[in-house]
Amino acid sequence: MVHLSSALLKRYHGGFVVIRLALGGCTNRPFYRIVAAFNKRARDSKYIEQLGTYDPLPNKYNEKLVSLNYGRIKYWIGCGAHTTKPVAKLLGLSGFFPLHPMTVTEAERKRKRAELMKAQPDGDRAEEEEQDKKEQEA
Amino acid sequence: MAAPGMVHWVRIWSSCLKNVQRQGSGRVVCASRVSYSSSSDTGEGGFPKMQFADEKVQDILTQITGLDLQKVFRPVKEELKPPAYKLMTDAQLQEANSRAVEEARRRLKMTPVLPERKPIQDILAHDKVLAGMETAKYVFTDITFETPHRQRFVVVREPDGCLRKASWEERDRMIQVYFPKHGRKITPPPIFQEANLKNVYRQDQHEALLDLCLAQFEPDSAEYKKVHRLTYEDIEKQGKYNLLRSTRHFGGMAWHLVMSRNVDGLLVDMLQRDLVHDAVSLVSLFNLVHPQSESAEEARKLNAKGLDLLKVYAKEESQRAGYIELALQAHQRTF
Secondary structure, rough: OOOOHHHHHHOOOOOEEEEEEEEEEEEEEEEEEEEEOOOOOOOEEEEEEOEEEEEEOOOOOEEEEEEHHHHHHHHHHHHHEEEEEHHHHHHHHOOOOOOOOHHHHHHHHHHHHHHHHHOHHHHHHHHHHHHHHHHHHH | HHHHHHHHHHHHHHHHHHHHEEEOOOOOEOOOOOOOOOOEEEEEHHEEEEOOOOHHHHHHHHHHHHOHHHHHOOOOOOOOOOOOOOOOOHHHHHHHHHHHHHHHHOOOOOOOOOOOOOOOEEEEEEEHOOOOOOOEEEEEEOOOOOHHHOOOEEEEEEOOOOEEOOOOOHHHHHHHHOOOOOOOOOOOOOOOHHHHHHHHHOOHHHHHHHHHHHHHHOOOOOHHHHHHEEEEEHHHHHHHHHHHHOOOOOOHHHHHHHOOOHHHHHHHHHOOOOOOHHHHHHHHHHHHOOOHHHHHHHHHHOOOHHHHHHHHHHHHHOHHHHHHHHHHHHHHHHO
């Protein structure tokens, strides 16, 4: 069943419901709510329903907490809601969706970069030593 | 119509109550507990293995718990209110008394004794492609309102790409974060550390400690069992059985003592307080739970009832036989 109010809104043609992250929290302390909202709405403004939360900062047990109301997410996806990239990535990590291809790509890129850093330790260390000498002379 | 509507409402509420389990703090929580039945129903020698939840065992335990109204309804630290005085006829007083007894029985509902939960070790997926992407784990909790907590999905994505079910401690912590229960903290308070437990025992606060433990931990978790075991052992060492008498923890304590065959102290305490009937039921519970023990076999042979059971137990099984016989003789002399 399609959410009927989008069909009834006169100034909102071609709009759709989207499941996305709405930012909250304080300075230097982000906190996201996973939310079903019309896509034209502002990011943090009135949403249709809150479907979960995502805390990007790890807690004292080194965990990032994500809560997901799978029942309602299934309902909204059944109504034809789209998901944004970060939400799709989170759902892929949780096992609800298949893994997002960008997650895999980013993991591979990070691994390559880490290997490059390991492969050139002498060049980097020589540069750091030169910088330290210059700071001591100055 | 008011009357049929009220009856209908009461029927719905009473059917709801059957599925509701009242937790230690008194808050009503809907939870369907997975039933834990032992794998083998017959223990040694073809006798049925007695569980804590069996009817006979529960009857005996409720009986020896006692029903001291003064202790159950003793003044609890609450907001100061001026006392309320009511003028009642005899019939109304009797009715108020019977209602108080009902309420006391409800408050004395025994705490559960369940087998310890096995650790969760399910791995749902192992995606090695994700290794090294994150430095922190992701914990995904399902916050659908209607699912019972025992069936809720709590899943952890490790930094090495492994997707596994969360362990029991992680589960309890996540469920407390998203569905907070009154009286439960996310990290267990330091009172449950062994050094602090000794202080609590010195101040005779066993009942309050066990109430706190019931609110904080799940009944089949290792910490719950450990705290209860240490408390019961301390009570048995010091002989302070009366602290828990007429509270909801007495049944659990009696069960623990019977299972570990340490019933002598409790028996002697009961005889000293002239609770001979309770002592007899305690010995019969012991014989039910350990049907292969010498006292049980003797009792079955002689078909002993009442005081004879005590005498048989004193002769066969107990280490303080002399004490029990002395107390029995003293009791018989007075009656």
